Amino acid sequence: MPSGNAGPYERAPDERAGPVSESLLEVQDLKVTFTGGGRTLRAVDGVSYSAYAGQTLAIVGESGSGKTVSCRAIMGLLPPTATITGSARFAGAQLIGLTDDQLRRHRGADVAMVFQDPTRSLNPTMRIGPQIAEAVRTHRPVSKRQARQEAVDLLRLVRIPLAERRYLEYPHQLSGGMRQRVMIAIALAGRPRLLIADEATTALDVTTQAQIMELLLELQSELDMALMLISHDLALAASYADEVIVMYAGKIVEHAPASRLFSRVRMPYTQALLEAIPRLERPAHSPLPVIGGRPPDLSALPAGCSFAPRCRCAADDCRAAEPPLTEHEPGHRWACWHPVEGGAA
Amino acid sequence: MTSTAPSETASTPLLAVRDLVHQFHTTAGVVQAVSGVSFDVYPGETLGVVGETGSGKSTLARSVLQAPRPTSGSVLFRGTDLARLRGTRLLAARRHLQMVFQDPFGSLDPKWTVRALVSEPLIAYRTGDRGARRQRVDEVLELVGLDPSAHGGRHPRELSGGQAQRVAIARALALSPSLIVCDEPVSSLDVLIQAQVLNLFERLRAELSLSYLFIAHDLALVKQVSDRVAVMYLGKLCEVGPGDLVYREPLHPYTRALLDSIPSTDPAAARRATTIRGELPSPIHPPSGCRFRTRCPRAAERCAAEEPQMRELAAGHSVACHFPLAAPGAGTDEAVAVARTTARSEEKVGETPR
Amino acid sequence: MAASLPDLLVTAEAGRTRQPRAHAAAGWVRALRLWLPAGFLILMLGACFLWPQVYPVPNPVRGSVLYAGLPPLSPGHIFGTDPVGNDVFSRILYGGQVSFEVGFAVTAIGLVVGGLLGMSAGYWGGAVDAIISRVLDVLIAFPALVLALAIAEGLGPSEVHVIWALSVFSIPATGRIARSATLELREQTFMLAARLSGTKGWRVLVRHVIPNIVPQLTTFSLLGFGVVIILEGALSYLGLGIPLPEASWGSMIAQGQQSLTASPDLVLIPSAFLFATVVSLNLLGDALRERWAV
Numbered sequence: 001m002p003s004g005n006a007g008p009y010e011r012a013p014d015e016r017a018g019p020v021s022e023s024l025l026e027v028q029d030l031k032v033t034f035t036g037g038g039r040t041l042r043a044v045d046g047v048s049y050s051a052y053a054g055q056t057l058a059i060v061g062e063s064g065s066g067k068t069v070s071c072r073a074i075m076g077l078l079p080p081t082a083t084i085t086g087s088a089r090f091a092g093a094q095l096i097g098l099t100d101d102q103l104r105r106h107r108g109a110d111v112a113m114v115f116q117d118p119t120r121s122l123n124p125t126m127r128i129g130p131q132i133a134e135a136v137r138t139h140r141p142v143s144k145r146q147a148r149q150e151a152v153d154l155l156r157l158v159r160i161p162l163a164e165r166r167y168l169e170y171p172h173q174l175s176g177g178m179r180q181r182v183m184i185a186i187a188l189a190g191r192p193r194l195l196i197a198d199e200a201t202t203a204l205d206v207t208t209q210a211q212i213m214e215l216l217l218e219l220q221s222e223l224d225m226a227l228m229l230i231s232h233d234l235a236l237a238a239s240y241a242d243e244v245i246v247m248y249a250g251k252i253v254e255h256a257p258a259s260r261l262f263s264r265v266r267m268p269y270t271q272a273l274l275e276a277i278p279r280l281e282r283p284a285h286s287p288l289p290v291i292g293g294r295p296p297d298l299s300a301l302p303a304g305c306s307f308a309p310r311c312r313c314a315a316d317d318c319r320a321a322e323p324p325l326t327e328h329e330p331g332h333r334w335a336c337w338h339p340v341e342g343g344a345a
Numbered sequence: 346m347t348s349t350a351p352s353e354t355a356s357t358p359l360l361a362v363r364d365l366v367h368q369f370h371t372t373a374g375v376v377q378a379v380s381g382v383s384f385d386v387y388p389g390e391t392l393g394v395v396g397e398t399g400s401g402k403s404t405l406a407r408s409v410l411q412a413p414r415p416t417s418g419s420v421l422f423r424g425t426d427l428a429r430l431r432g433t434r435l436l437a438a439r440r441h442l443q444m445v446f447q448d449p450f451g452s453l454d455p456k457w458t459v460r461a462l463v464s465e466p467l468i469a470y471r472t473g474d475r476g477a478r479r480q481r482v483d484e485v486l487e488l489v490g491l492d493p494s495a496h497g498g499r500h501p502r503e504l505s506g507g508q509a510q511r512v513a514i515a516r517a518l519a520l521s522p523s524l525i526v527c528d529e530p531v532s533s534l535d536v537l538i539q540a541q542v543l544n545l546f547e548r549l550r551a552e553l554s555l556s557y558l559f560i561a562h563d564l565a566l567v568k569q570v571s572d573r574v575a576v577m578y579l580g581k582l583c584e585v586g587p588g589d590l591v592y593r594e595p596l597h598p599y600t601r602a603l604l605d606s607i608p609s610t611d612p613a614a615a616r617r618a619t620t621i622r623g624e625l626p627s628p629i630h631p632p633s634g635c636r637f638r639t640r641c642p643r644a645a646e647r648c649a650a651e652e653p654q655m656r657e658l659a660a661g662h663s664v665a666c667h668f669p670l671a672a673p674g675a676g677t678d679e680a681v682a683v684a685r686t687t688a689r690s691e692e693k694v695g696e697t698p699r
Numbered sequence: 700m701a702a703s704l705p706d707l708l709v710t711a712e713a714g715r716t717r718q719p720r721a722h723a724a725a726g727w728v729r730a731l732r733l734w735l736p737a738g739f740l741i742l743m744l745g746a747c748f749l750w751p752q753v754y755p756v757p758n759p760v761r762g763s764v765l766y767a768g769l770p771p772l773s774p775g776h777i778f779g780t781d782p783v784g785n786d787v788f789s790r791i792l793y794g795g796q797v798s799f800e801v802g803f804a805v806t807a808i809g810l811v812v813g814g815l816l817g818m819s820a821g822y823w824g825g826a827v828d829a830i831i832s833r834v835l836d837v838l839i840a841f842p843a844l845v846l847a848l849a850i851a852e853g854l855g856p857s858e859v860h861v862i863w864a865l866s867v868f869s870i871p872a873t874g875r876i877a878r879s880a881t882l883e884l885r886e887q888t889f890m891l892a893a894r895l896s897g898t899k900g901w902r903v904l905v906r907h908v909i910p911n912i913v914p915q916l917t918t919f920s921l922l923g924f925g926v927v928i929i930l931e932g933a934l935s936y937l938g939l940g941i942p943l944p945e946a947s948w949g950s951m952i953a954q955g956q957q958s959l960t961a962s963p964d965l966v967l968i969p970s971a972f973l974f975a976t977v978v979s980l981n982l983l984g985d986a987l988r989e990r991w992a993v
Contacts, residue, residue, distance in 0.1 A: 469897030
């Protein structure tokens, strides 16, 4: 069984700081607004990043940060009330503005997505094998028998043991972790170059999550894919991603290689998130450093920095003008007038 | 038996659960969600129970409260066995025992106002007249950080997740309970709100001398709020001990696996290999002997033949395992080596345990 | 695979609404969908019950043969008269009274009796559920029209007998809805929380279950109201409902059939009112269901 690089369980600091291969996905100034009930919601407000083959990019944020909306915009999975502007190129081809038919050609074959709740994405009345086979046949004109064989191969690829037997099982006979592996198999049926995992492990136990994350990383190196992790779990991003993007109120507030982000955090919001996570090393009953308030109303964003109302370091210039996302240090971008000098988190 | 009393509290446990069993009858067979669990909670302490899907921890919480009643076993709360009481006597005995649930919105009747929700227990137990009740409601809302005049008349749908959970906590506090059972109370909240609510739990604990039975699937979270931690797997307790000890020197391989699976935000930490393999066995036919043996890197023949009993190996630190991890580090490397080699033979994994 | 509106709306609205509205159907269109049918029904109710009190209308049953067979828009008879001289307009009004009275009575009986039975069955479960469900099953097995026929034959046709006959149908129908709504509710955590707060069984039923199943029962009852009106119309048409010469939309249609070619308006006018009323009830039920997201 191939296990990828020599030491998949150790990451040298700054090992993958720069792009090592061609960029598969390039997002430029992506904006998504929702209009409804007389209000305009700026869900995503000018987001730019790139995803590279063989690299894992994590987009982290709380609910309402826009992380999920931005990815679904790329895949064309948003309701008609959404207005999308900006550019998202996959291997040069522009994805924004395509019709559903045109996007369908990209979905699965170029970009595939794995969602949070496999129970809702799998047809409960169909055996899992045929569901994977169906996905295979959507992307390649193969015979039924060939598709079945490929489906079994895919089950093996996602490390489901006794693949031949499992082929005939129904979703309800599988555990949550298994179902998620099946979803990954379906996503891989079209041999995509980019796999987006949208909170794919949020609903799983921590031990199962670790297994699935390991699987994803192994698959990434085996298939030389780009992997995007969307999550609210900062620790997950720290452990498994190469690059991390932190989003707040529809904008990117910090973007850095994982090793640097967590050892030298700059954006007060990122710092607040890190401090609020319960840590095993902390003594019991110690109060968690926490900031008050709630994320802003996306239809009535304050002038200046969106985080200013809740920020410890906020000053007048923060409320007056919005800080731009700039690369202040090589590889490390942040959008803040008064960044913190974060030590080891 | 279970751990001895922590130093700061009295020696009689507030809650003493013995051999609790809870069985369900499903179309596929009988499931023992809770299979002979015993533990104590002392006044003023927080006992955290951590377990993953299928561990039975939520069923445990409800069984303690007799909603629904356990199949067998005793639940001694302030000296009285709740399992033996019925009707009004159960109601009276349960007055000092309250619960906070996982879904803040699910646990609040959407048609009721905040004030009505918080006064419900006061009305049910007929405490005081309307004026006294109103005063208590205001008091308790302020305790949880909500403004009674602003939030009192609101409906749950007008609240955020954090606020709704605060209302649920206020309701639990209305009758001045001694013990609150918290069933994943922050799992559905965002990280920052979660931290706020956790701090609230701590503050209330200190101010009101509360005890908690805190149930969650997140070990770091549980350890943060608890004095002692109990680890559950497939209906049984694996390990019980002071939070620090369980973290620094885990005795049970499952605890070790849980610890290893937790992603760390420390960039310098090398990511450990998961020391657990395979899938959760069917709860209808749990493995013979030790239930964890099908996924344990240290499993041997004895594990299949004989079920391990809970033994106290260090002060207040007990484990149910034939081959507990002796010291920090030693067990880990061995476990990793075993896991690496045995994980390759996929045929063993997922096999129906017998 | 299309995503529903993201839950960013939840945080965005500072806790004001939890359920995002599904689509941007303009507010006034939705309000119209509710108030148009509601307005029509209120108008009909007012016309049928209040108008004759306020404004004298010709007697619906003692028309003079001298004025028989007048066409609509004749002076003094805006809808004309029927073959025996009764003013059609006033018969419409009084017939409407009957329709609404029967509809209201049957629906109310269904709600109270059926609702209580269904709720109890759903909440207490066990033996209580078993017994009540069997009773409801037996009731629902009775074909309403056949029963009405039997009652009419045995006891003579009258408005009260029609109400009895149709209640046999509305009680189990409402009961089953109430039961399944209660069963669904029982799974909710807040029910457990209420019991743990110490609230006793029957009080939980009244204070928690009833307020939460009212939306479902209301929309169902509105639809049922329409069905009952049609059934009453059918029974009267067959001569098993309101006896002539009392006015009922159903019997007016039956009568009008005899002179269909000569004066089709005698059939068309009561049919139009019947249709409009039932459609309005259905539309109102739908609009409420959408609004309450039942």
